[in-house]
Amino acid sequence: MITVKNLHKTFQTLNGKLDVLKGINQNIEKGEKVVIVGPSGSGKSTFLRCLNLLEQPTDGEVWFEGVQINVPDCDINQLRQKMGMVFQHFNLFPHLTVLQNITLAPITLKLKTQEQAEQQAKQLLERVGLADKAEAYPVQLSGGQKQRIAIVRALAMNPDVMLFDEPTSALDPEMVGEVLQVMKELAADGMTMVVVTHEMGFAREVATRVLFMDDGQVVEEAAPDQFFTNPQNPRLQDFLSKVL
């Protein structure tokens, strides 16, 4: 479903060039739940953001559903409709109600009428237990509620894959569970997911494959039981000894 070939990303900074991604090759199949872990600054988020071209790769290829997306004549807006994204800081639209947040894209892109969009939004809100918040504004919600709304907003586009960029990192500890619960249900429904997270419990429980990134490269990848109980790479062993 997503294929990445020799992906490089270099940022221009005031101190010169910064190589964040140094040649990543990955193939993510439909239905997979890929969890990416690694120390901060290892390029996890940049990798994820290259998948829907929020970051333009410096070199390499990104393919989605049989189309290379990092070429100028590709209609990225069309493809992004099929790739939902959830951000660390939620990025809900503060000037719109919860319902409007969810229905904005489907209505603007003329994928649904307003009635259809609102009906679907209410069903999705029901599913994450926030049906009573439809008319609330984002500022009235807790962090966990905001992130669940952000997930619903992405789901309203009926995406084929969901990208999660540290979805629980900005949350108070007692709200992490409710967001992970929604993500687990999503995984159980068969959604293809790529998740950057520090939640090792989630990786162990939900992932079909765990990637360890360090210094712009995927250093190790394995099924979760293998990954956590029998890590091969010394850097991964070091990382796991610190976080587990």
Place this chain on the structure above:
Amino acid sequence: MYALTAALPLAYFSEFPQKFYDSFILKNRYTNIVFGLGNTLMITFFAVIIGIILGTIVALVKVTHNNDKSKLKFLNAVCSIYLTVIRGTPVVVQLMIMWYIVFQPPVNLDRVVAAIFAFGINSGAYVAEVIRSGIQSVDKGQVEAGRSLGLNQRDTMVKIVFPQALKNVLPAIGNEFIALLKETSVAGYIAIQDLTKGGDIIRSITYDPYTSLLAVAGIYLLIVMGLTALLGKLERRLRRSDNR
């Protein structure tokens, strides 16, 4: 204390009814004020509309160019020249150039129209900078959220960034329009009888500067206070989404 009594002779108060009669009622002199007020309000109103339209267009051009330097190069250069020239020269000079150069035959239009264009074009430059700062104050996560849902650049700007920017800059825009109302008092330079000129005409007939000029000042003050109250109301309505 001495200076104050010298500036406003106490005898003025005992003579006030007579002065008031001479300034406003005798020979219907109040019509100078009423006619002038009409012109002042008309010039301000239409100049505000031109200012908003022009300012928004210029701000969008500049922001679009800033985000992607290859876009709108020519328009951006035109906008930069416009901002530099308009903000670098006095409005009175612009007004006189508009009437004595631009609006000369074969252009056969009223001098009030010249004033509307001069003040509108002047205001647009300041509004543009205010709106640009408002657009840039919106978190870039908002744009990323919009784009990740598949919205294009334009829809993201119109539906997500612009409404938030407008809310942020409404107080500054309000100030700009209040300043514009007061700036129109130089319209007398091209022989338009505005509110200020109306008061001045009465002064030159009666040789009593107090009654007419203080009345003019009072009318400006009342209008500004009214506008301030109105803007406060609008601001509160836009802040609805901030209420917890």
